[in-house]
Amino acid sequence: MSELSETSLPSLGFRYLGPLEVQADGRRLRIGSPRQRVVLAMLLLASDCVVSVDHLVDAVWGGSPPATGRTQVAICIAALRKMFAAAGYHDVIATVSPGYKLVSDGCGIDGVQFSRLVDEGQTALQQGRTAEASAKLDQALKLWWGPALAGVPSAVVEGKAIRLEETRLAVYEESLALKLELRQHTDLVPELAALVREHPLRERARALLMLAQYRAGRRSEALEIFNEGRRRLVEDLGLEPGPILRDMQTAIFRDDPKLASAKPVPSVWTRVVPAQLPPTAPLFTGRQTELTALDRLLDQRARGGSLPVGVLTGQVGVGKTALAVHWARGAADHFPDGQLFADLRGWDPDHPAAEATAVLSGFLHALGVPLAEIPVRLDEQTSLYNSLVDGRRVLVVIDNVQNAAQARPLMPGSGTCCVLMTGRTLPDSHGSVRLHLKPFRTDESSALLRGIIGEERTRDDPESLERLGELCDGMPLALWSAALRLAARTHWTVKDLLSRLEDPDRRLNEISHGIWDVRAQIGASYRYLPPRAALVLRRLGSLGSCDVTPRMTATLLDCGPAEAEDLMEQLHEAGFLEVAARGQDGYRRYRLPGLFAQYARERGRTEDVGDGVKSLALVRAQFA
Template identity: 50%
Template sequence: MGDRLDFTVLGPLEVASGGVAVPISGQRQRTVLAMLLLSPGRVVSVDSLVEAVWDDRPPATGRTQIAICVAGLRKTFKAAGCADDVIVTRAPGYLLLPEGHRIDALEFERRIDEAQRLEQQGRAGDAARSFAAALGQWRGPALSGVTGRFVEPAAARLEELRLTAYEQSTALRLAAGEHRELIGELTGLVKQHPLREQVRAHLMLAQYRSGRRAEALESFREGRALFVDELGLEPGKVLRELHDAILCDDPVLTPVVQDLAPVAVEARVVPAQLPPSTTRFAGRQAELSTLNGLLSLSDNGSALPVGYITGMPGIGKTELALQWAHRVAARFPDGQLFVDLCGYDRDRAPLSSLDVLAGFLRALGVTDAGIPVELSERAALYRSLLGGKRVLVVLDNAASYAQVRPLLPGDGDCCVLVTGRDQLSELLGGPGSVRLRLGRLGAEESAELVRRVAAPGGGGDPADAVRIAELCAGLPLALRVATARLLSKPHWNLAHLVRLLEDRRRRLDELSVGERGGLRAAFEPSYHRLSPDAARLFRRIGVLDVPHFAAWAGAALLDCGVPEAEKLLEELLDAHLLEVQLSEVDGSVRYRVNPLLHVFANECAIIEENPGERSAACERAFGAWLDLASAARESAMGAFAPPGRVATWFSPEEVGELAGDPARWMRTERHAVLAVVRQSMRMGLVLLAWNLATCAQAVLAGSRVGAEERQLTQLLGELAS
């Protein structure tokens, strides 16, 4: 048997081998695989698979296409390292062999059976843990993303099993006195399943036992109104009797709760989990000084010091965190905890707080038997163990505040440092919070990193080191990959690497080797988390070769209104895939993209959009610049007319500013206009380039911007020839 495959159906359909995702291409393959996973070890007929894929309208070649899908799945599994066949042919169809592999749905049902058996034996604690382990298999709606009239009933069955297991688990937890912890979970579940009586009964009981009697009665009234309005029925016996018991404060609602067994903790352990930091580090002195401010807050001990380092992919968030953490580790004698939360990992799902807490508790000396099952209990024990201690907690690559919140100590003597790409606004704003948004490394700092690795003895052309630094666009990850390539290729010199990186078509290839996939692996997760419209705008920015642009240019690229474009631009800013700067001329907002991200965006556009879509987007944007430049020329001549053809792409304020001072507007846009003229010429849009250059030259001639005017004159000469 080759490598084990992990099949996931309790959530999105996924396959993994050794923790690495195995891609399943195409909806047909996913449907076929889902059908086989829903009947592991049993034959699924070809006719059933055909109906599952095409419902009642299968093509004449349906059976052949099913065979092609199965062959594709077999090939994919072998490529993932699985030596033996997972899917075998058995008349009248195919069979998936579950032996040696993991199917989360099978494991879920096995654990449910185990939990119910333990409960019957009177082992409530063990039963609760088994229920929790079973429910922990779920990552979303069963088989989400796979549709069809055969798959959907099976998904509904699994969902019903989950809800029933949750109800049974909740009954045990209520008996153990966890009513306060359950209120939030049950409130959300009641909103999702408002007609499920047992869930509502559990919520009412949890509210009552938490001293929230009025809320418990209100939960009953809300449920009764729903039952009457939607079903024409009164609530069932369970809800009615519970309501009556709450009204009269029946003592039966307050059971005797057994004390939990004491937590077993081994001899005092001082964790030292910080990974080594690289010696290839330069600059960031101001940022390190800012982080040092957390030390005084920790010494004070009044509020929990929390530092948050954010920025675009590859900007060096993790390295800065580790550099600072190692420098101050001695200030935290009770230990340093570290975890990569995998928030933006291309190949791994984000770690759950439940699993991270288990690892932290083990590091703090808690035995496996002493680790609670529930998240709230683990978090409480974690905070108790850190109480009064000086521990540094580094949470790298966080996906969300929900992932981070249970991992925050409750004591101000500790200190937390978080890195991530999202805003995590809930993490900030307190008296002990510090936020750092990292920008690119400076030119000299970047060149110093290249020189330090590539020419420790002073050899090599310094100009080549500077050029490599420029091509890496101030991204520490790009610089590390580039210098690592020089170290691994001793026969390369700086000039050779410059030649490779100057080829735009292969630049990302050269910078996506090693470092767990390099730049593409860093960029892709942020891109794939964008909304479809924001992703489209990002791609189209990649086909526009301008140094910076205003919001109306984004509207032109998408052929939408400016407000909609501004909303999408904000999404790109929040994802750190775009930067904002203020114009030196008039203070207006301009957008720009890191040069390496621009190359990545261009690649995405080439892969995901056809040439016609790309050209049309560029031509709309070019036309917007031309219309504004024409209006600026007319205004400069005293005959201003607002642009009409693409007026929806400009705000009234921009049009008014253009009319009021066309020369100032042109000074703001001059670099972008030059870039548009050049790109238009490359695309063969000669007339557009000529008209834009002549309009801009006429405006610039009276605004004392000599260099740009001379360049436009030169371009006009090239066009004329």
């Protein structure tokens, strides 16, 4: 392990590439309790990002937190702030719902510096500056001064430390490979031999040692190193050597002239462990049944076999992405080789759907492939992608999928991986766990609203809070939009917003703003409807939010009940209609939620002017 040299960190410096340490103005600060060390480690590893209180509780106590866990985390935060303040540093830890974040501005963090130096080394290498790249990696490795996060008592932190160590080893291998390119093979043999003794199953390190020995005129020793590695792989893992070792053995047997060239061992940059998941949604609410169901994906992956695939569907704004990211973050420790995330923009009203080649290019780069080495053709990208993740434990989250064909190139071929995809309707997608999300129940809606608006403003009027949830159809997107309006207008009461939402013609306007534009999101689904189904939606919207049957729809369209039911099923698959119980007439009943009904009425006023729609009063009277 390389010793940490003196660095030019700012006056407040954090080191976790070894035992966790905090220095202020050249003196070491004493971190009080083991729990404080865990909390600080978690904040450091996600510097400038919010870490939820729930995630901190899980890191401190695992799956068995005490009832006072959240309070004790707050006590740890207060103690850390006191420690920083006593050293003259304030506002290091900020409170940001639903937790806390460490503000890195003005601080030095060795892990952040390590990543920056490695990135600079990779850039230099891609531009052909090998000596500079080697120097940057050497600088990065000197920041390590022991096992990462040693002395932090947490299984969650330990899992992150293992991933950091894997990154260090991969960077170390790359550093040695660059030195070989710079013709330093004689001096490297002892160092590479020590690395192989410490990590006998790392095939690239063994291949580098074989190359150094061959270039130093020790051909027979190089071949014996291969034989020793093959024995270890077969005995310990039941595997034959991979292509890097096999190719090196063949080249040495043949005295291949390429062995004398600058770069006979491919630069794979396996240091990269992608962690692309977005932040979990603040105030994530409910969905315990769905989270438990998704855990079956972990069980299937542990058993081996085919690729575990989860599919989340549901209407616009029902919280599919929030659930997918929340579960994925909770399951991240089961995927130490990385987590990939892609938004395919299948329903984005402002941008075209993402191309598979662009997404795969991003995945490959995240997995360590230099940009210059990424293939252009989709089939070549797919082949390289499957090779890189084969046998690795990688979680792939694919968001906003419009159809199975869009996601298929992104599906790994290895059953050690796992895929979770979301879409408003995915009838052509197979999933070993398939869930259709429904809107929030009344209690879930109230809990989310209360968390955003605040307990003080909602405590005395639970009835108004429940009514607000009803007018938002229990749709998390609409609930967030409405609650944020109230949170920003502290002089409003819940009833003030209710008075606006009770008017159906104003409701969508009141909850459509910024990134919470409910009307635009519904419109993105509407534009993909077949013309006949869109006509059904507009005419059903003219009836308002009520239960409807295929017979009622047939009357509105002057068509048969079978055709009407097919069209209503299309609307159900697209997330516009909810299925209700069958009526006494034996027909299945559907419901058009209030916000969707209002949108359909708006479209009808624009598109069906003078269309001669059958009298609504007549339809209602006929089926009353």
